Amino acid sequence: xxxxxxxxxxxxxxxxxxxxxxxxxxxxxxxxxxxxxxxxxxxxxxxxxxxxxxxxxxxxxxxxxxxxxxxxxxxxxxxxxxxxxxxxxxxxxxxxxxxxxxxxxxxxxxxxxxxxxxxxxxxxxxxxxxxxxxxxxxxxxxxxxxxxxxxxxxxxxxxxxxxxxxxxxxxxxxxxxxxxxxxxxxxxxxxxxxxxxxxxxxxxxxxxxxxxxxxxxxxxxxxxxxxxxxxxxxxxxxxxxxxxxxxxxxxxxxxxxxxxxxxxxxxxxxxxx
Amino acid sequence: xxxxxxxxxxxxxxxxxxxxxxxxxxxxxxxxxxxxxxxxxxxxxxxxxxxxxxxxxxxxxxxxxxxxxxxxxxxxxxxxxxxxxxxxxxxxxxxxxxxxxxxxxxxxxxxxxxxxxxxxxxxxxxxxxxxxxxxxxxxxxxxxxxxxxxxxxxxxxxxxxxxxxxxxxxxxxxxxxxxxxxxxxxxxxxxxxxxxxxxxxxxxxxxxxxxxxxxxxxxxxxxxxxxxxxxxxxxxxxxxxxxxxxxxxxxxxxxxxxxxxxxxxxxxxxxxxxxxxxxxxxxxxxxxxxxxxxxxxxxxxxxxxxxxxxxxxxxxxxxxxxxxxxxxxxxxxxxxxxxxxxxxxxxxxxxxxxxx
Numbered sequence: 001x002x003x004x005x006x007x008x009x010x011x012x013x014x015x016x017x018x019x020x021x022x023x024x025x026x027x028x029x030x031x032x033x034x035x036x037x038x039x040x041x042x043x044x045x046x047x048x049x050x051x052x053x054x055x056x057x058x059x060x061x062x063x064x065x066x067x068x069x070x071x072x073x074x075x076x077x078x079x080x081x082x083x084x085x086x087x088x089x090x091x092x093x094x095x096x097x098x099x100x101x102x103x104x105x106x107x108x109x110x111x112x113x114x115x116x117x118x119x120x121x122x123x124x125x126x127x128x129x130x131x132x133x134x135x136x137x138x139x140x141x142x143x144x145x146x147x148x149x150x151x152x153x154x155x156x157x158x159x160x161x162x163x164x165x166x167x168x169x170x171x172x173x174x175x176x177x178x179x180x181x182x183x184x185x186x187x188x189x190x191x192x193x194x195x196x197x198x199x200x201x202x203x204x205x206x207x208x209x210x211x212x213x214x215x216x217x218x219x220x221x222x223x224x225x226x227x228x229x230x231x232x233x234x235x236x237x238x239x240x241x242x243x244x245x246x247x248x249x250x251x252x253x254x255x256x257x258x259x260x261x262x263x264x265x266x267x268x269x270x271x272x273x
Numbered sequence: 274x275x276x277x278x279x280x281x282x283x284x285x286x287x288x289x290x291x292x293x294x295x296x297x298x299x300x301x302x303x304x305x306x307x308x309x310x311x312x313x314x315x316x317x318x319x320x321x322x323x324x325x326x327x328x329x330x331x332x333x334x335x336x337x338x339x340x341x342x343x344x345x346x347x348x349x350x351x352x353x354x355x356x357x358x359x360x361x362x363x364x365x366x367x368x369x370x371x372x373x374x375x376x377x378x379x380x381x382x383x384x385x386x387x388x389x390x391x392x393x394x395x396x397x398x399x400x401x402x403x404x405x406x407x408x409x410x411x412x413x414x415x416x417x418x419x420x421x422x423x424x425x426x427x428x429x430x431x432x433x434x435x436x437x438x439x440x441x442x443x444x445x446x447x448x449x450x451x452x453x454x455x456x457x458x459x460x461x462x463x464x465x466x467x468x469x470x471x472x473x474x475x476x477x478x479x480x481x482x483x484x485x486x487x488x489x490x491x492x493x494x495x496x497x498x499x500x501x502x503x504x505x506x507x508x509x510x511x512x513x514x515x516x517x518x519x520x521x522x523x524x525x526x527x528x529x530x531x532x533x534x535x536x537x538x539x540x541x542x543x544x545x546x547x548x549x550x551x552x553x554x555x556x557x558x559x560x561x562x563x564x565x566x567x568x569x570x571x572x573x574x575x576x577x578x579x580x581x582x583x584x585x586x587x588x589x590x591x592x593x594x595x596x597x598x599x600x601x602x603x604x605x606x607x608x609x610x611x612x613x614x615x616x617x618x619x620x621x622x623x624x625x626x627x628x629x
Contacts, residue, residue, distance in 0.1 A: 043527055052597065054544070054584055055584045055585060055594040055595040055597070056594060057585075058585075058592070070337055072337075073333075073337070079597065091526060091527050091545045091547075092527050092528070092529045092545075092546075092547055
């Protein structure tokens with residue numbers, strides 16, 4: 001069975017493409033799939049940091065393209081999960097070092113040996129983006145509930161629709177704050193979906209744990225208590241074709257809140273009757 | 274230089290080659306040939322001395338073309354020791370005895386099948402070894418697993434037959450498997466993964482977790498007694514005669530400094546930068562990137578820094594990486610640092626604190 005090549009893109013920078021790639025990749029690998037993460041953000045690589053593999057990189061994507069090493073030599077195995085590999089980007093070069101055809105060749109090769117190839121796309125719509133989507137047949141568009149990010153996502157979806165290889169794309173809404181949505185200070189998930197007229201594959205709540213996990217070089221899906229981690233695990237399961245309900249982000253943390261929610265639900269039921 | 278082809282054994286004769294670099298060069302030329310693929314390689318070396326890193330890179334070169342390095346024939350005792358420590362069989366037999374090295378039982382079902390297609394002679398051997406050819410329809414991955422298995426198994430057999438007792442002790446009784454068919458069953462998911470992930474990469478061979486030099490250690494020079502007295506050699510002279518590049522700036526992520534001589538940097542080297550020198554690298558600041566001293570192969574080259582926090586240190590052909598425990602967000606800048614120096618000792622990169 002040939003593997004699936006999924007590009008993770010957004011247009012706008014800083015919405016969480018790399019975090020999403022690292023976490024979905026780790027979650028898929030945890031579920032027993034073989035996964036390669038390909039960092040195409042050449043010159044501004046971060047994926048290795050998030051996975052804590054920075055010190056293990058000897059050969060990079062550019063070395064593979066320029067035939068200084070074999071593809072297998074450049075794959076860095078994850079510390080914990082042997083199912084997960086990273087093909088890192090070169091830090092000392094720029095986006096022009098790899099062309100769309102060259103990346104397509106590499107992803108086509110990887111497809112034969114791995115279940116999932118996740119391509120972490122750079123920000124922007126220039127050559128780097130065109131290169132990253134070249135080999136992919138599916139896309140995940142990451143956005144946040146902010147107007148600027150939604151606009152950029154709209155632009156990206158337009159480009160994805162125009163691109164030849166992309167067969168399907170899904171929306172991942174990141175950094176959602178239920179409290180702000182409640183008080184009408186933030187676009188709701190439904191609003192974003194309506195504006196972009198695109199189906200969602202996941203909703204990730206804002207989580208301060210992400211910052212800690214980035215700094216430690218350990219994806220948040222390894223932290224079982226984290227809500228964002230759970231959300232990413234669910235996204236991974238949905239990618240794999242499972243039908244997983246979306247997390248209830250309104251879940252209050254303390255006992256009083258839980259009691260309140262329970263009571264309010266109870267009174268609503270009473271009214272309906 | 275001759276290459277004799279006998280069945281699955283492929284002999285590479287580099288007996289007249291005198292330096293390690295030439296060995297690797299010649300070998301990589303030979304490995305470009307299609308007929309060297311999927312073979313067990315018998316490597317004949319002359320007087321040339323190889324260290325662990327060089328032998329490892331030779332091994333990974335050979336693994337890169339889906340072949341295995343099964344035996345080595347060398348006249349150098351140092352090379353022999355290194356090879357034994359890596360589990361490669363060493364034979365000191367003279368010229369024409371290669372046929373004895375080739376064990377009869379090494380034919381895996383797959384290999385037999387190939388042989389069968391190739392020639393009738395090989396088919397006779399199949400009959401002799403009396404193993405039925407049943408695995409023909411197996412997928413490619415499994416074939417690889419079996420080939421790996423059997424080659425390791427046979428190598429153990431040879432070791433038992435011909436080599437010293439020391440080596441015998443290293444092999445655990447569990448490792449010797451009597452029937453190839455059984456060994457196939459014992460290998461499950463783990464081996465499959467090895468086939469997918471670990472068959473060639475340099476990362477796994479050089480940075481194999483079992484190897485001691487995976488991570489560089491920091492040692493206190495005063496406490497450490499094992500440091501051998503180093504002689505003043507040609508290599509030291511070479512470093513001293515190199516020109517020196519003097520840089521007075523902070524080297525930031527993505528910047529590459531390379532120079533065919535020594536490099537002195539007054540300033541910090543941030544993570545993500547690369548510094549490559551034929552001679553020594555001296556950083557008057559925090560070294561946080563990748564430093565490669567002696568890039569042309571000079572083993573006496575050293576890396577010095579006020580604070581050693583390098584992601585990777587490379588000296589000549591030795592690699593090491595920062596311990597995972599030191600993967601901190603940033604290094605605190607203080608007024609006083611203890612300068613550190615990295616150099617090769619017994620083929621490992623060791624970092625010393627310079628207290629005096």
